[in-house]
Amino acid sequence: MSAREEILERLRRKASNVEMPGAWQSQRNFPDLAERFTASLTAVRGEVRRAENLEAALVEVGTILEEVSAKTVVANNESPLSDVALAERWPECAWHIVGQSSGDLREFCAGADVGLSGVEAALAETGSLVVHSGVGKSRLATLLPPVHIALVPVSCLAPDIFTWTASRNQEAPMPSNLNLISGPSKSADIEFTLTLGVHGPKRLVAVLYE
Amino acid sequence: MTATLSEFRQRAKTAIEDVRLQGALDGGTGKLWEMRRLTFEELPNSDALRDHFKAIRSATLRNLVEHLETFEKNATAAGANVHWARDGTDAREIVISIAQEHGVKLVTKSKSMATEEIHLNEALAEVGVEAIETDLGEYIVQLAEETPSHIIAPAIHKTRHEAAELLGRESGRSLSPDDLTTLTGEARKLLRKRFLTAGMGISGGNMIVAETGSVVLVTNEGNARMVTSVPPVHIAVVGIEKIIPTWDAAAIWLSLLARSASGQPLSIYTSVITGPSRAGDPDGTGEVHIVLLDNGRSELVGTKYEEVLQCIRCGACLNVCPVYREAGGHSYDSPYPGPIGAVVTPLLLGRENYEALPHASSLCGACKEVCPVRIDLPRMLLELRADQVAERTIPWKERKAEEAGAFVFKHEKLMRFMTNAARLAQRPFSRDGKLHLPQRLNPALERQLPALAKRSFREMWKSGELEEK
Numbered sequence: 001m002s003a004r005e006e007i008l009e010r011l012r013r014k015a016s017n018v019e020m021p022g023a024w025q026s027q028r029n030f031p032d033l034a035e036r037f038t039a040s041l042t043a044v045r046g047e048v049r050r051a052e053n054l055e056a057a058l059v060e061v062g063t064i065l066e067e068v069s070a071k072t073v074v075a076n077n078e079s080p081l082s083d084v085a086l087a088e089r090w091p092e093c094a095w096h097i098v099g100q101s102s103g104d105l106r107e108f109c110a111g112a113d114v115g116l117s118g119v120e121a122a123l124a125e126t127g128s129l130v131v132h133s134g135v136g137k138s139r140l141a142t143l144l145p146p147v148h149i150a151l152v153p154v155s156c157l158a159p160d161i162f163t164w165t166a167s168r169n170q171e172a173p174m175p176s177n178l179n180l181i182s183g184p185s186k187s188a189d190i191e192f193t194l195t196l197g198v199h200g201p202k203r204l205v206a207v208l209y210e
Numbered sequence: 211m212t213a214t215l216s217e218f219r220q221r222a223k224t225a226i227e228d229v230r231l232q233g234a235l236d237g238g239t240g241k242l243w244e245m246r247r248l249t250f251e252e253l254p255n256s257d258a259l260r261d262h263f264k265a266i267r268s269a270t271l272r273n274l275v276e277h278l279e280t281f282e283k284n285a286t287a288a289g290a291n292v293h294w295a296r297d298g299t300d301a302r303e304i305v306i307s308i309a310q311e312h313g314v315k316l317v318t319k320s321k322s323m324a325t326e327e328i329h330l331n332e333a334l335a336e337v338g339v340e341a342i343e344t345d346l347g348e349y350i351v352q353l354a355e356e357t358p359s360h361i362i363a364p365a366i367h368k369t370r371h372e373a374a375e376l377l378g379r380e381s382g383r384s385l386s387p388d389d390l391t392t393l394t395g396e397a398r399k400l401l402r403k404r405f406l407t408a409g410m411g412i413s414g415g416n417m418i419v420a421e422t423g424s425v426v427l428v429t430n431e432g433n434a435r436m437v438t439s440v441p442p443v444h445i446a447v448v449g450i451e452k453i454i455p456t457w458d459a460a461a462i463w464l465s466l467l468a469r470s471a472s473g474q475p476l477s478i479y480t481s482v483i484t485g486p487s488r489a490g491d492p493d494g495t496g497e498v499h500i501v502l503l504d505n506g507r508s509e510l511v512g513t514k515y516e517e518v519l520q521c522i523r524c525g526a527c528l529n530v531c532p533v534y535r536e537a538g539g540h541s542y543d544s545p546y547p548g549p550i551g552a553v554v555t556p557l558l559l560g561r562e563n564y565e566a567l568p569h570a571s572s573l574c575g576a577c578k579e580v581c582p583v584r585i586d587l588p589r590m591l592l593e594l595r596a597d598q599v600a601e602r603t604i605p606w607k608e609r610k611a612e613e614a615g616a617f618v619f620k621h622e623k624l625m626r627f628m629t630n631a632a633r634l635a636q637r638p639f640s641r642d643g644k645l646h647l648p649q650r651l652n653p654a655l656e657r658q659l660p661a662l663a664k665r666s667f668r669e670m671w672k673s674g675e676l677e678e679k
Contacts, residue, residue: 003295003300004294007502007508008275010511011278011508014512015274017272017273020266021262021265021266021269022458023459024259027254099492105492105493106440110402133487133488133494134490135492138493139435139493139494140439143432143436161464162462162465164461166458168457174422175488176288176484176488177481177482177484177491178481178482179479182475182476182477182479182480183478184478185431185479187346189345189350190346190370190373190390190394191234191370192241192363193370195393195394197394197395198397198431198432199344199436200435200436200478201432
């Protein structure tokens, strides 16, 4: 008998049907999602910049690129970035637009100063960003560079993880890779002292726009 | 790996005498405990949430076969390869054959209890495959050629001086123990090189979700993202009990896991892997393998120990355990230390090898209270002890002594006689209400037991003096 059959057979003999409890209803009722999101992300050393609209958000992005003296930037080709002429707007940086630029994406990401992305959703309770893999969406762009800037429309904020999973489209397949990002990379493995940027980005900036 | 009574006692004694280790254990576990308390305070209705979660875990285990089959179907549909392993031998063979098929020489690993349980790194080394741990704490422990001593803080026993020396030796630079930013930066550089050159990534799985065939990994450092995104092949080794039917239920697991483990509302990175890269994905892994590990788990289903399979490996019970906090993780000599380890280790890795562990508890119940799944560990510790008595695996001297003790307690007159005799016998050793026994006779090791009171409770009760008070 194969290992599979052996294990399943043993479990089958002991199985019984017990009713599975239903979904847990979110107990959160935040008066202002953006405010809670900002407080939560800031509490774990993430950064939030607020902007009135997409144009103002892009101005913020420019400010951050200048702050970190970014020379090389990798950008996911997704909403809202795909509608922005990034390389024309910031010609002083070398750009890799995922899926469009030629050259090795992985190598570029490994040497890039900044990764720029959009998000699929964001969770107010925990200050989390939801990013997917997919066409134009690189996993490495939000992982390898020391700085990750994400453009987050206020409209995509969900109160918490329970409302987020409840709103999941069950028909749409899961992407190969989905990440909830809830702060900059950190470790407290040496004497419980916090350090940032162990493997992932040292800085995470969410630019939250209306 | 074993923990006999004398081994555990000896290791615990060494740990208790190590002043620095005691400080690290107190500070570390105390901090995690306090942070846990604060995040649970902030979570509305958290007691009801834990009850709800327990009901889900319990119902899932009752019908594990259905959920595993659903998982297999959905993971396969997403393009992952699902393997089944009866035990460590099966699992090691599966992983080694995949590594050899791809000509892999270097593997990067994200922290995984299951692979520690089956000694995967050693097996890979034997066939010439180097496996590098990438969690900072695990990496330091690996460089020191030691084993982790806490489920979520594997290097809780190492100082920054030791970390600086180990990382310095590896990078060929002298590193200051007082500059943690540089120290971490050096580890980042060392491991970044490994990530980019490894032929394969190996992870565990914090959970697997049946409805989508996904493997879920949580880290704070981002190493699980590296291990599962950078190398061309990814293998996840996961215990069969780590399954959850739906995403609605998975959300509860995630919400309770990070809060219980480290007092965070969520870990920094929650990574969900559903099969290999799709057509059009700009990067990612070409192949995903999931090894479903039994190794004794299915034997526990339907027994009085089934509840232990509800564990989500948060480590909260370690932080509150008076025995773990003194004896430290290495006393247990198991990948699973602390109260959960005291129950799960004998059950999965052999009761004969770990006879001391059911006794490594004061039965205070703090573990049950703090557990996100409210697992009744004290009950199972007692069950394991009862099994030892029934199977006569405890030493005959101890058994006879217990039987004699029970006999005395059952007979009042005899009890009174023995108490009076003991009161006489203790005279030469009794000072300031404490027993100063010679070390050889002292069951409490370094501490002094209180001496028997001059008058017993019964005597005081009879004389009426208690009422006056």
